[in-house]
Amino acid sequence: MKKPKARKASAKKTAVPRSATPLAAKRSTRTGTKASVTLDSAGKLTFNHAMIYVKDVERGCRFYLDLLGFKLIEDFRHEGTPVYARMRAPGGDGTIALHQAGPDDSVSSDGVRLYFEVPDLDGFCRKLQQKAFYITRMPRMMPWGWRHAYVNDPDGHEISLYWAGENRMKKTVMKAAQKSRDIEGKP
Numbered sequence: 001m002k003k004p005k006a007r008k009a010s011a012k013k014t015a016v017p018r019s020a021t022p023l024a025a026k027r028s029t030r031t032g033t034k035a036s037v038t039l040d041s042a043g044k045l046t047f048n049h050a051m052i053y054v055k056d057v058e059r060g061c062r063f064y065l066d067l068l069g070f071k072l073i074e075d076f077r078h079e080g081t082p083v084y085a086r087m088r089a090p091g092g093d094g095t096i097a098l099h100q101a102g103p104d105d106s107v108s109s110d111g112v113r114l115y116f117e118v119p120d121l122d123g124f125c126r127k128l129q130q131k132a133f134y135i136t137r138m139p140r141m142m143p144w145g146w147r148h149a150y151v152n153d154p155d156g157h158e159i160s161l162y163w164a165g166e167n168r169m170k171k172t173v174m175k176a177a178q179k180s181r182d183i184e185g186k187p
Contacts, residue, residue: 122139144167147164
């Protein structure tokens, strides 16, 4: 059986040295870290990353790298313009990728929300405000036992910043939320 031909990537790495590019110059102190890799050798499905389509990759990188503290893993350019960037969350192995949307493509993500967990949620939000970043909903306790704040990235993608602590993987958290709704008589 013939192997299928690999598809050519629409964005190619350019020969421009990383330090000569604006995005790389700003990130040079952040690219030297290695992400630890945990692969399940039992053949089970694992989550790799979330792809976020954006109108301006460089603008998106400024948000995720400078404001949220992500670390740049790689970036690709086409004719000197950033068209793709992959980055790792400052804590853990979670990664996201920003991909340049086409000029007529929508970047709307109705029904999808990214969640980033941070132990000192209130302190993290204060730091964002000190950088003049607008938080759409300040931290508050939710009925299911997690503390949430909400922000939007430059393309309007909604992001939940939260802290669940010991409740993160507990099934009983949602039962408590249902019980709270039942007591209040809400559907």
